[in-house]
Amino acid sequence: xxxxxxxxxxxxxxxxxxxxxxxxxxxxxxxxxxxxxxxxxxxxxxxxxxxxxxxxxxxxxxxxxxxxxxxxxxxxxxxxxxxxxxxxxxxxxxxxxxxxxxxxxxxxxxxxxxxxxxxxxxxxxxxxxxxxxxxxxxxxxxxxxxxxxxxxxxxxxxxxxxxxxxxxxxxxxxxxxxxxxxxxxxxxxxxxxxxxxxxxxxxxxxxxxxxxxxxxxxxxxxxxxxxxxxxxxxxxxxxxxxxxxxxxxxxxxxxxxxxxxxxxxxxxxxxxxxxxxxxxxxxxxxxxxxxxxxxxxxxxxxxxxxxxxxxxxxxxxxxxxxxxxxxxxxxxxxxxxxxxxxxxxxxxxxxxxxxxxxxxxxxxxxxxxxxxxxxxxxxxxxxxxxxxxxxxxxxxxxxxxxxxxxxxxxxxxxxxxxxxxxxxxxxxxxxxxxxxxxxxxxxxxxxxxxxxxxxxxxxxxxxxxxxxxxxxxxxxxxxxxxxxxxxxxxxxxxxxxxxxxxxxxxxxxxxxxxxxxxxxxxxxxxxxxxxxxxxxxxxxxxxxxxxxxxxx
Numbered sequence: 426x427x428x429x430x431x432x433x434x435x436x437x438x439x440x441x442x443x444x445x446x447x448x449x450x451x452x453x454x455x456x457x458x459x460x461x462x463x464x465x466x467x468x469x470x471x472x473x474x475x476x477x478x479x480x481x482x483x484x485x486x487x488x489x490x491x492x493x494x495x496x497x498x499x500x501x502x503x504x505x506x507x508x509x510x511x512x513x514x515x516x517x518x519x520x521x522x523x524x525x526x527x528x529x530x531x532x533x534x535x536x537x538x539x540x541x542x543x544x545x546x547x548x549x550x551x552x553x554x555x556x557x558x559x560x561x562x563x564x565x566x567x568x569x570x571x572x573x574x575x576x577x578x579x580x581x582x583x584x585x586x587x588x589x590x591x592x593x594x595x596x597x598x599x600x601x602x603x604x605x606x607x608x609x610x611x612x613x614x615x616x617x618x619x620x621x622x623x624x625x626x627x628x629x630x631x632x633x634x635x636x637x638x639x640x641x642x643x644x645x646x647x648x649x650x651x652x653x654x655x656x657x658x659x660x661x662x663x664x665x666x667x668x669x670x671x672x673x674x675x676x677x678x679x680x681x682x683x684x685x686x687x688x689x690x691x692x693x694x695x696x697x698x699x700x701x702x703x704x705x706x707x708x709x710x711x712x713x714x715x716x717x718x719x720x721x722x723x724x725x726x727x728x729x730x731x732x733x734x735x736x737x738x739x740x741x742x743x744x745x746x747x748x749x750x751x752x753x754x755x756x757x758x759x760x761x762x763x764x765x766x767x768x769x770x771x772x773x774x775x776x777x778x779x780x781x782x783x784x785x786x787x788x789x790x791x792x793x794x795x796x797x798x799x800x801x802x803x804x805x806x807x808x809x810x811x812x813x814x815x816x817x818x819x820x821x822x823x824x825x826x827x828x829x830x831x832x833x834x835x836x837x838x839x840x841x842x843x844x845x846x847x848x849x850x851x852x853x854x855x856x857x858x859x860x861x862x863x864x865x866x867x868x869x870x871x872x873x874x875x876x877x878x879x880x881x882x883x884x885x886x887x888x889x890x891x892x893x894x895x896x897x898x899x900x901x902x903x904x905x906x907x908x909x910x911x912x913x914x915x916x917x918x919x920x921x922x923x924x925x926x927x928x929x930x931x932x933x934x935x936x937x938x939x940x941x942x943x944x945x946x947x948x949x950x951x952x953x954x955x956x957x958x959x960x961x962x963x964x965x966x967x968x969x970x971x972x973x974x975x976x977x
Contacts (some may be wrong), residue, residue: 426489427443427449427489427490427491427492427493427494427506427546428444428490428491428492428546429443429444429492430442430443430444430445430449430450430489430492430494431443431489432450432473432487432489432494433470433487434484434486434487434496437483437484437485438472438473438475438484439451439472439473439475439484439487439494439496440470440471440472440473441467441470441471441473441494442467442468442469442470442471443466443467443468444466444492445465445466445467446466446492447492447493447506447507447521448505448506448507448521448522448523448524449489449492449493449494449505449506449507450466450467450471450473450494451473451474451494451505451506451523451524451525452465452467452471452473452474452523453523453524473505473525474524477524477525478503478525478526478527479496479498479503479525482498482499482501483498483499484496484497484498485497485498485540486540486541486542487542488542488543488544488551489544490506490544490545490546490547490548490551491507491546491547491548492506492507492548493505493506493507493544493548494506495542495544495551496525496542497539497540497541497542497553500537500538500539500540500555501527501538501539502527502534502539502542502551502553503525503526503527504522504525504526504551505522505523505524505525505526506521506522506523507521507548531578531579532560532576532578532579532580533560533578533579533580533581534553534555534560534579537555537556537560538555538556539553539554539555540553540554540555541553541554541594541595543594543595543596543597544597545567545597545598545599545602545651546597546598546599547566547567547599547600548564549563549564549566549567549597549600550562550563550564550566550567550569550597550602551563552570552582552595552597552602552604553579554592554593554594554595557591557592557593558581558582558588558591558592559581559582559583559587559592559595559604560579560580560581560582561576561579561580561582561602562576562577562578562579562580563575563576564577566600567597567600567601567602567614567615568613568614568629568630568631569582570582570583570602570604570613570630570631570632571583571631572630572631574630582604582631582632583611583631583632584631584632585682585685586678586679586682587606587611587631587632589678589681589682590606590607590674590675590678591606591607592604592605592606593605593606593647594648594649596649596650596651596656597651598614598620598651598652598653598654598656599652599653599654600614600615600653600654601613601614601615601616601620601621601651601656602614602651603621603632603635603649603651603656603658604632604649605646605647605648605649605658607645607671607674607675608641608644608645608646608647608660608663608667608671609634609635609641609645609646610622610634610635610646610649610656610658611632611633611634611635612629612632612633612635612651612656613629613630613631613632613633614628614629615628616628616629617654618654618655620651620652620654620655620656621633621635621656622635622636622656623635623636624636641660643662643663643668644660644661644662644663645660645661645662645663645667646658646659646660647659647660647661723803726807727803727806727807727810730807730810730811730814731810733814734810734813734814734817737814737817737818738817740821741817741820741821741824744821744824744825745824748824748825748828749776751828751832752774752776752828752831753776755774755831755832755834755835756774756776756831758835759834759835759838762838762839762842763834763835763838763839763842766838766841766842767834767838769904769907769908770907770908770909770910770911770916771908771909771910771911772834772910772911772912772913772916773911774831774834776831830912830913830914831913833913833917834913834916837913837916837917837920838916840917840920841907841916841919841920841923844920844923844924844927845923847927848900848923848926848927848930851896851927851930851931851934852889852892852893852930852933852934852936852937853893853896853897853900853930855893855936855937855940856890856893856894856897858937858940859886859890859893859936859940862886862940862943862944865947865976865977866878866947868976869947869951869958869976870951870953870956870957870958871956872956872957872958873951873957873958873959877943877946877947880943880946882939882942882943882946883943883946885939885942886936886939886940886942886943889933889935889936889939890936892929892930892932892933893930893933893936895929896926896929896930899922899925899926900923900926903919903922903923903926906919906922907919947976948960948961948976949961949975949976949977950973950974950975950976951973951974951976952967952968952971952972952973952974953971953972953974954968954970954971954972958974959971961973
């Protein structure tokens with residue numbers, strides 16, 4: 426029974442009735458013409474044509490799914506209607522057909538005779554029995570029950586043990602499936618409601634034995650039905666002879682699998698051992714050949730390394746002598762301001778350092794002997810030469826960097842001189858005026874002074890004064906650091922610090938105007954009486970009882 430159609434088997438003939446929107450009744454004239462038959466649903470059984478691929482074959486089993494139908498005819502599987510996997514044989518794959526098409530025993534079914542077919546209420550899975558073994562085709566929505574979840578050609582179901590056991594029946598639900606083997610139930614697929622009977626809700630890709638075996642002690646399952654999210658099965662007492670037969674078969678299967686695995690492991694171990702031995706022999710030969718070739722080249726290689734070392738050393742001496750001359754010229758080219766700036770640092774221009782290093786390199790003697798070298802001696806000698814090569818590379822970079830610093834000193838000092846001049850001409854020169862203003866304000870009576878210090882003019886000037894004060898402190902730190910600078914790189918970095926100080930002072934360039942604005946708030950004379958004070962009236966005379974005081 427499908428979703429909206431029914432099929433039956435009578436006298437080796439197939440009859441179907443119901444909906445035919447997807448060709449599931451199998452009454453079309455050819456593979457595609459069922460489109461013309463979509464309205465030809467039938468309320469009475471109609472015979473499926475036994476011509477075409479079914480001609481001359483005897484139908485022995487039938488199953489239906491949502492919109493498809495399958496039969497077993499002369500040991501082979503034939504289907505029609507719609508499915509989510511492809512119908513067809515080795516050369517034909519179609520998703521929908523209005524006439525029977527053969528899945529002609531391909532894949533794991535090749536050469537086998539099918540006896541039973543099983544389908545669920547969805548077009549997800551078809552399972553068959555051939556030679557008492559289970560085989561399935563799946564689109565992956567319900568796993569195929571093998572290591573290949575989605576299989577559009579038949580695959581054998583189960584692990585090694587189950588593949589060797591006889592299977593008597595399948596039942597396919599909405600999203601899981603079950604089978605019966607020797608009276609036991611195995612299920613796989615979705616398990617959100619525990620429908621697999623495994624005692625948990627984990628999904629299974631291959632058939633797993635139902636865990637409620639205590640209920641089935643001494644019983645055999647002979648019928649099973651998989652629903653949407655549940656599974657039902659019928660069981661009965663198993664005869665002692667049947668139980669012994671199954672038990673013996675299980676032990677035989679387990680023994681055969683163990684023996685197969687033992688043989689496979691022994692074979693793999695032997696192959697691995699043989700491979701390792703072959704690799705060892707090949708390695709010994711390769712090592713011997715490599716050693717011979719290496720020994721033949723060692724003397725030549727050492728000579729080449731030594732020649733390279735001598736060339737590098739000579740090149741370094743030449744570079745040092747050239748830089749020494751340029752260093753002296755650079756030092757003599759300093760102007761008065763640059764020399765003054767240099768004297769305020771701890772930088773020493775030691776051009777004689779170049780001559781000392783060149784002389785040291787010229788007196789270097791090599792004690793390399795190139796004869797009868799062992800592996801250890803060769804490696805030690807090679808390391809020694811390579812180490813000196815590396816040292817020369819470092820020395821070249823060091824002297825070039827040292828000269829570059831000396832060459833950049835004039836530019837670095839010019840930058841410092843220019844920045845210090847900008848510092849002197851910045852808002853810093855009004856710092857003394859601010860101190861005088863603060864002194865003048867401090868002499869005023871507290872109440873009168875507060876009338877001035879609370880005004881926006883004073884608050885703005887006070888904020889600028891804070892920046893100026895901090896800049897003075899930063900400049901003092903800069904001067905201290907400059908005095909202890911021992912390299913051009915340090916001096917260059919300090920010029921960046923000085924630039925930041927000047928940048929802060931440029932933000933308060935109106936400091937002098939702010940001081941003047943506050944100064945205008947202070948009268949030349951005030952009238953003081955007790956703890957209170959007022960500005961001197963225009964008449965120039967204080968009220969009776971008040972004393973005239975100058976604020977300057």
